[in-house]
Every structure is written in structure tokens, then in C-alpha cells.
Amino acid sequence: MTTLALDNTFDDPTRRAPLVLGHDEFSTVTEKICGVNEARRAPRAWYIAFAISLFFTGILGVMILYLFATGVGVWGNQNPVMWGFPIINFVFWIGIGHAGTLISAILYLFRQKWRTAINRFAEAMTIFAVICALMFPSIHVGRVWVLYWTIPIPNQMELWPQFRSPLIWDFFAVGTYFTVSFLFWYVGMIPDLATLRDRATTRLRAIVYGIFALGWRGSIRHWHRYERAYLLLAALATPLVLSVHSVVSFDFAISQLPGWHTTIFPPYFVAGAIFSGFAMVMTLAIPARQLWGLKDFITLRHLENMNKIILVTGSMVGYAYIMEFFTSWYSGSLYEWFGFANRAFGPYAWAYWIMVSCNVLVPQIFWFKAARQSIWVMFIASLLVNLGMWFERFVIIVTSLAQDFLPSSWGYYVPTWVDLLMLAGSFGLFLTLFLLFCRYLPIIAIAEVKAVMPKAHAHESEASR
Amino acid sequence: MNEPAPKVAPMESPARKSAGAALVPGAGEQRLYGLLAEFETPGAILAAAVRVREAGYRWWDCHTPFFVHGLDKAMGIKPTILPVLVFLCGLTGATVGFVLQWFTNASSFDLWAGVWVRGYEFLISGKPVLSGSVYPIIMFELTVLFSAVGCVIFLLVLNNLPRLYHPCLKSRRFLRATDDRFFIVIEARDPCFYREKTETLLESLGALAVEPLEQ
Numbered sequence: 001m002t003t004l005a006l007d008n009t010f011d012d013p014t015r016r017a018p019l020v021l022g023h024d025e026f027s028t029v030t031e032k033i034c035g036v037n038e039a040r041r042a043p044r045a046w047y048i049a050f051a052i053s054l055f056f057t058g059i060l061g062v063m064i065l066y067l068f069a070t071g072v073g074v075w076g077n078q079n080p081v082m083w084g085f086p087i088i089n090f091v092f093w094i095g096i097g098h099a100g101t102l103i104s105a106i107l108y109l110f111r112q113k114w115r116t117a118i119n120r121f122a123e124a125m126t127i128f129a130v131i132c133a134l135m136f137p138s139i140h141v142g143r144v145w146v147l148y149w150t151i152p153i154p155n156q157m158e159l160w161p162q163f164r165s166p167l168i169w170d171f172f173a174v175g176t177y178f179t180v181s182f183l184f185w186y187v188g189m190i191p192d193l194a195t196l197r198d199r200a201t202t203r204l205r206a207i208v209y210g211i212f213a214l215g216w217r218g219s220i221r222h223w224h225r226y227e228r229a230y231l232l233l234a235a236l237a238t239p240l241v242l243s244v245h246s247v248v249s250f251d252f253a254i255s256q257l258p259g260w261h262t263t264i265f266p267p268y269f270v271a272g273a274i275f276s277g278f279a280m281v282m283t284l285a286i287p288a289r290q291l292w293g294l295k296d297f298i299t300l301r302h303l304e305n306m307n308k309i310i311l312v313t314g315s316m317v318g319y320a321y322i323m324e325f326f327t328s329w330y331s332g333s334l335y336e337w338f339g340f341a342n343r344a345f346g347p348y349a350w351a352y353w354i355m356v357s358c359n360v361l362v363p364q365i366f367w368f369k370a371a372r373q374s375i376w377v378m379f380i381a382s383l384l385v386n387l388g389m390w391f392e393r394f395v396i397i398v399t400s401l402a403q404d405f406l407p408s409s410w411g412y413y414v415p416t417w418v419d420l421l422m423l424a425g426s427f428g429l430f431l432t433l434f435l436l437f438c439r440y441l442p443i444i445a446i447a448e449v450k451a452v453m454p455k456a457h458a459h460e461s462e463a464s465r
Numbered sequence: 466m467n468e469p470a471p472k473v474a475p476m477e478s479p480a481r482k483s484a485g486a487a488l489v490p491g492a493g494e495q496r497l498y499g500l501l502a503e504f505e506t507p508g509a510i511l512a513a514a515v516r517v518r519e520a521g522y523r524w525w526d527c528h529t530p531f532f533v534h535g536l537d538k539a540m541g542i543k544p545t546i547l548p549v550l551v552f553l554c555g556l557t558g559a560t561v562g563f564v565l566q567w568f569t570n571a572s573s574f575d576l577w578a579g580v581w582v583r584g585y586e587f588l589i590s591g592k593p594v595l596s597g598s599v600y601p602i603i604m605f606e607l608t609v610l611f612s613a614v615g616c617v618i619f620l621l622v623l624n625n626l627p628r629l630y631h632p633c634l635k636s637r638r639f640l641r642a643t644d645d646r647f648f649i650v651i652e653a654r655d656p657c658f659y660r661e662k663t664e665t666l667l668e669s670l671g672a673l674a675v676e677p678l679e680q
Contacts, residue, residue, distance in 0.1 A: 154582040456531065
């Protein structure tokens with residue numbers, strides 16, 4: 001079987017599907033991927049997208065200044081809905097990040113070699129999503145100048161964090177998640193930065209990439225430890241990624257509120273996070289592979305595999321929705337049952353049904369092979385899943401808070417224009433960082449892709465003679 | 466290079482005679498670092514590495530654009546100590562996680578941590594001050610944090626990186642070590658190194674080219 005096959009989407013288990021199409025040489029792989037960063041000018045679409053993203057990032061900056069200058073009253077958060085958009089956006093963005101770690105760590109441990117084409121930018125996506133996520137609780141505290149109180153540092157007030165609170169667990173979980181994801185991403189990138197350094201045509205590029213490549217020269221004595229370190233980081237990131245969204249779900253599950261106080265939350269949140277993250281990977285991968293002609297690496301088979309994961313995790317989320325209802329009915333608790341019936345048929349029924357149709361019904365289309373292989377179908381489905389997963393967090397947070405135990409305290413939550421612009425601005429920040437990453441850093445793990453090419457397998461017979 | 470060093474001091478090594486030889490006649494201060502041999506395929510370098518090892522060299526290395534499976538074994542590289550160090554980092558993290566929560570929320574004595582600090586017995590809804598059931602979460606997070614940070618730090622320390630200069634990086638030919646070519650470098654300080662003999666060996670292994678590297 002030639003490695004230059006153009007179709008690798010066959011289901012014949014007796015043949016090994018090639019992971020890289022159209023390349024038989026290592027040098028053309030280097031050429032193609034580095035070409036994204038080395039082109040004197042980016043594609044026109046990049047400049048347009050960058051200008052729009054930068055504009056929204058600017059809006060975010062202005063909104064944050066306005067918030068700091070005026071106070072949290074500029075948001076729609078009011079009694080009884082104290083956690084409005086900021087916490088919805090926090091949970092949404094932190095969930096987006098999870099696919100990156102799943103691809104880079106869990107698929108690595110399971111020896112899923114197809115991950116090599118998508119892990120780099122999925123990890124980048126993780127980091128940028130976590131940056132967006134960290135921003136929201138930080139500004140949501142209101143008194144941002146005392147944010148450092150969440151950190152256990154010695155201070156003149158002899159004040160310590162209260163470690164029984166899930167909010168402080170969140171601080172540790174998300175902080176650790178960001179640090180570990182960043183280290184994993186950077187360590188994975190060192191050999192590729194060395195490639196960019198060695199190919200540099202200008203002094204500036206050689207110096208900048210040279211500094212970040214840390215003097216990497218592909219020594220096998222280094223590779224030997226590097227491979228072990230990478231395995232260790234993957235093994236550390238795997239339980240970490242499962243813990244992060246579990247801890248985020250504790251923010252809700254530890255409380256006494258109907259609709260939040262459920263034991264299904266940790267696995268349900270993790271499945272939802274991976275689901276939404278994969279949708280975001282699709283949303284970013286489809287235009288990126290088109291724009292820079294990376295279809296040889298991010299092949300249709302890669303996209304099809306991701307669609308299968310979206311189908312599985314989407315169905316798990318659907319199961320969780322049904323199970324929540326069953327549990328609340330089975331509990332016999334009036335408040336629990338009201339909470340859930342109110343979600344589906346109360347004042348926020350519109351949001352609930354957007355959530356169900358986007359998250360449960362839309363992914364079912366991926367049962368069909370034709371849909372799994374259609375670029376437009378998967379792109380639109382991924383956008384709808386992103387929308388649905390944002391609404392999931394909206395439904396969980398707002399419906400439970402708006403109508404709790406006492407009808408006299410009920411209310412209806414309406415976001416303000418500041419809320420909406422901040423949400424748009426967080427997308428701007430995310431995309432700005434992502435576009436900069438695409439332009440200046442290797443978006444596909446070059447060394448890893450080479451290692452999964454058939455040519456990379458040294459013939460053992462030659463070695464043993 | 467930080468593998469177990471051969472127990473031969475470079476000063477007394479017979480290699481000095483050939484290593485000290487000038488690269489360019491008349492330019493006495495430029496000393497030979499080693500010989501660089503270029504190979505085309507992973508298979509070729511794997512076969513060559515076995516032969517170089519059999520020839521008794523200790524101060525040598527392979528440079529490849531990606532990790533060639535089996536090459537570390539062929540070179541006789543011993544398993545790294547990194548996992549042990551990471552495990553110790555993880556234990557430290559777990560300990561710090563426990564002590565941090567116990568001291569700040571369930572004790573009342575003074576401790577010197579850069580400055581004098583005092584623990585505080587945090588009483589929340591009549592629960593015991595030492596509520597062990599909530600500690601594992603932060604202990605777990607700190608275990609992972611310490612392990613991951615330690616893993617990267619020790620990876621760099623053991624690899625002697627960051628290092629912004631290396632004799633290999635001066636070679637134009639070596640630029641392809643991060644692209645599509647595979648290199649063996651035998652250092653002049655190796656006790657078995659004799660320039661002519663080593664050059665002949667490398668050429669006999671099917672190297673595309675052999676070139677000297679300056680210090």
C-alpha cells in the first residue's frame with residue numbers, strides 16, 4: 001500500500017490507514033508545516049480575522065475598565081441570580097480547554113497516533129481557553145484588588161483561605177491545570193522550535209526561536225529523557241483533566257440548591273467539557289487546515305475520528321440530562337422535582353430546549369458516515385454544539401438560582417449589554433491569541449508527525465544484523 | 466553530555482594527541498571537538514550506532530529530528546532517573562498540600578515560613594477542625610503541580626539545557642538534524658578516538674559525509 005494514498009477513511013481493519021497523506025519525505029513535512037510560520041505574509045483571511053478578533057479584545061478591555069471603574073452593578077447579576085454571565089462564561093471556557101488535554105494526554109496514553117496532527121493546536125486552544133476562563137472569576141470577585149486573598153500567603157491580618165470551600169479548590173485546580181497544560185505544550189514544542197531556529201533566514205528569527213528552543217539539538221540522550229518526561233506529563237495531566245471539571249462541578253454540587261446538589265455532576269461535567277472542547281477543536285481545525293493547506297496532516301480521517309468522539313460524549317451528556325430528571329423524580333423531594341420540571345417547562349424553557357437540541361439531537365447526525373465526512377455538516381454541527389454547551393451552563397446556573405425554595409424571592413435574569421460585550425470580547429481574546437499562535441508557532445507537532453510516518457520505523461534487522 | 470563519565474581524565478587520554486591536532490594548519494587555537502557523520506535513514510543510523518558502541522566509544526551521541534525508537538537501546542543508554550525524581554516531587558507536593566491545610570485551618574501555633582505566621586482553627590458549622598475528608602483535593606492538585614514542574618525542571622537539568630551554544634550547532638550540515646537527517650557525533654575526548662581511525666569507522670558505516678567539528 002502506498003503512503004501517498006489520498007483517501008484514508010476506509011474501514012478495512014486489515015489495512016493500516018496512513019496518518020499522513022501525500023508526503024513520503026521528512027523534509028517536505030518540515031517544509032509544509034514551517035511554511036505556515038515562514039511565509040512573509042499570512043493569508044488575507046488571517047489579517048481580516050485578526051483585525052476582528054483584536055477589535056473585540058479591545059472591547060473586552062474597555063468593558064473591564066468600565067467594570068472596575070463602576071462596580072459589578074454594570075452586570076445583570078442581581079438577587080436571586082448572583083452568578084450570571086461571568087460564571088457561565090468561566091465554566092464554558094474551562095470546559096473548552098478539556099479537549100486539548102484529552103487529545104494530548106489521554107489519547108497519548110492510549111497510543112492513539114492520530115493525535116499527533118491535532119494535539120499542538122488543541123493544547124494551544126486549552127491554554128487560551130483557560131486564560132479566558134481565569135479572567136471571569138477574577139473580575140467577578142468585585143473587589144479585584146484583594147484577589148490575592150485566595151492565595152495562602154502570610155499577611156499582616158493573619159488571614160488564611162478557608163480550605164473547606166469549593167471555591168478555593170477551584171483556584172488550586174484551575175491554577176494547576178493552567179500551569180501543567182502550559183508546561184506540556186511548551187515541552188512538546190521544544191523540538192519544533194529548534195526546527196524553526198535551524199531554518200531561520202533572518203537573524204531575528206534565529207535568535208528568538210533559538211532562545212525558546214533552549215539549545216535543543218535532537219540528541220538521543222536528550223530524546224530518551226524527553227520521551228520519558230512526556231509520558232510522565234501525560235500521566236499527570238490525565239487525572240488532572242478529569243479532576244478540574246469535577247472540582248468546577250463541586251462549586252455547584254456542594255451547595256444545597258435544587259438542580260445543583262446532585263452527585264452526577266462531576267462525570268456529567270467532564271463529559272460535557274470534552275464534548276464542547278472537541279466541538280471547538282473542529283471549529284478551529286476546519287478553517288485552519290483549509291487556510292494553510294494542511295489537509296495532508298489533518299486528514300478527513302482525523303476529522304471523522306473527532307466526530308465519533310463528539311457523538312459519544314454528546315450521547316453521554318444526553319444520558320446525564322435524562323438521569324438528572326430520573327433522580328429528581330426518584331428522590332421524592334418536592335423542591336428537586338420542581339427545579340427540574342421548571343427547567344424544561346418554566347420561564348427558561350427556551351434555553352433548555354436550545355441546549356437539548358444542540359447537545360443531544362445535533363450530534364446524532366454523526367451516526368451517518370456521510371455526515372462524519374462532510375466538512376460543512378461537521379462545521380455547522382460544531383458551532384451548534386458550542387452554542388448548546390454555552391446554554392447548558394446558562395440553564396444550570398440561571399434556572400436553579402432564579403427559582404429556588406421561596407417563591408417570594410423568585411426573579412428573572414436578564415443580562416446587560418456589558419455582559420454580552422464581555423462574552424463577545426472573551427471570544428475576541430481567545431481568537432486573537434489563537435491567530436497569533438498560528439502565525440508564529442508550529443501549529444502541528446512536526447517531530448511527532450515524522451515519527452508516525454512509515455519511513456520513521458527503523459528496520460530492526462539492520463540493527464541486529 | 467552528562468552520562469556517567471568515563472573514568473579517564475581527558476588530560477591523560479591518548480586522544481589528546483590527535484584531538485589537539487589543529488583543524489587548519491597554522492591555526493593552533495582551534496581544537497577539534499569531534500567528528501560528525503551524516504546518515505540518511507533511521508535504519509542506517511540504528512545500524513551504525515550498534516557498530517560505534519561495539520567499537521568501544523563512550524563519548525558519542527546520535528542526533529535525530531524525532532525520537533527513533535530503539536536507538537537509545539542500541540546506544541546502550543541506561544534508563545533515566547527522571548521518574549524517581551518526579552515521584553519525590555509528587556510526595557513533596559502531597560506533603561505540602563496536607564501541611565498547608567492543616568496548619569492554616571486546624572492549628573494554632575506559630576511557624577516560621579520566611580516570616581512568622583500563625584495557624585488559625587477555622588470552626589465551620591461545628592465540624593472538626595481537622596476535616597481530613599476535604600484535604601485530598603488540594604493535596605492531589607499540589608501533587609500534580611509539583612510533579613509536573615519538577616518533571617520539566619529535572620528534564621532540563623539532566624539534559625544540560627538550556628544551552629545556547631554547542632559545537633554541533635556551528636555546522637551548516639547539522640542544521641538538518643532537526644529536519645530530515647540523522648547524525649552521529651563522536652567526541653575527540655573519547656579515549657578510543659583517533660582521528661583517522663574514527664573517520665574510517667564512520668565512513669565504513671555508510672555515512673553520507675563525515676566532517677570535523679571545532680570546539
